[in-house]
Amino acid sequence: MEILKCDGVRKIYGSGETCVTALDRIDLSVEKGEFVAIVGASGSGKSTLLHIIGSVDQPTEGKVMVEGTDISRMNRTQAAIFRRRKVGLVYQFYNLIPTLTIRKNILMPLLLDKRKPNQEYFKQIVGTLGIADKLEFLPDQLSGGQQQRAAIARSLIYRPALLLADVN
Ligand SMILES: Nc1ncnc2c1ncn2[C@@H]1O[C@H](COP(=O)(O)OP(=O)(O)OP(=O)(O)O)[C@@H](O)[C@H]1O
Numbered sequence: 001m002e003i004l005k006c007d008g009v010r011k012i013y014g015s016g017e018t019c020v021t022a023l024d025r026i027d028l029s030v031e032k033g034e035f036v037a038i039v040g041a042s043g044s045g046k047s048t049l050l051h052i053i054g055s056v057d058q059p060t061e062g063k064v065m066v067e068g069t070d071i072s073r074m075n076r077t078q079a080a081i082f083r084r085r086k087v088g089l090v091y092q093f094y095n096l097i098p099t100l101t102i103r104k105n106i107l108m109p110l111l112l113d114k115r116k117p118n119q120e121y122f123k124q125i126v127g128t129l130g131i132a133d134k135l136e137f138l139p140d141q142l143s144g145g146q147q148q149r150a151a152i153a154r155s156l157i158y159r160p161a162l163l164l165a166d167v168n
């Protein structure tokens with residue numbers, strides 16, 4: 001089953017003399033269960049592509065299908081809900097909310113939907129990621145690696161169909 005399909009995805013930032021073509025007609029197909037690594041030089045468009053697949057940003061042209069749903073045509077609210085429930089995204093710079101504890105950051109996708117976590121699953125992911133003793137701390141009290149693992153835990157909490165990790 002095809003879980004992700006990109007068709008002619010272009011992204012142009014800005015306009016006129018300073019415009020940047022970050023993505024120039026990307027075609028990509030990923031099957032369920034497949035592990036894909038996208039590598040490229042700094043500035044080659046990796047984060048841009050992941051943000052578009054994760055419906056954080058919209059393409060200038062082209063189409064993105066996730067589990068058969070065309071996410072490039074969604075409005076902002078639809079995109080936010082879809083992303084939260086279906087796509088786990090680990091941002092390059094983590095994007096943890098600085099004023100919330102690690103526990104709340106990890107649970108945020110569920111809290112926004114007023115859903116309760118499965119405690120067993122929660123314990124399993126924070127245990128596996130080695131941050132079980134950091135749950136009541138704020139993000140800036142953690143090391144960089146611990147913050148990254150908290151961001152990974154948050155991306156997994158909804159058991160997403162698609163996991164996008166912008167890691168270096
Ligand atoms: N918001 C923006 N406005 C204008 N140009 C942007 C914006 N975001 C990214 N770019 C440009 O788009 C290109 C692709 O950037 P992107 O962040 O996708 O690269 P990357 O492959 O993730 O790089 P890195 O490995 O350094 O993280 C770069 O030339 C960058 O300067």
Ligand SMILES: [Mg+2]
Nearest residue numbers: 046047048092
């Ligand atoms: Mg990047």
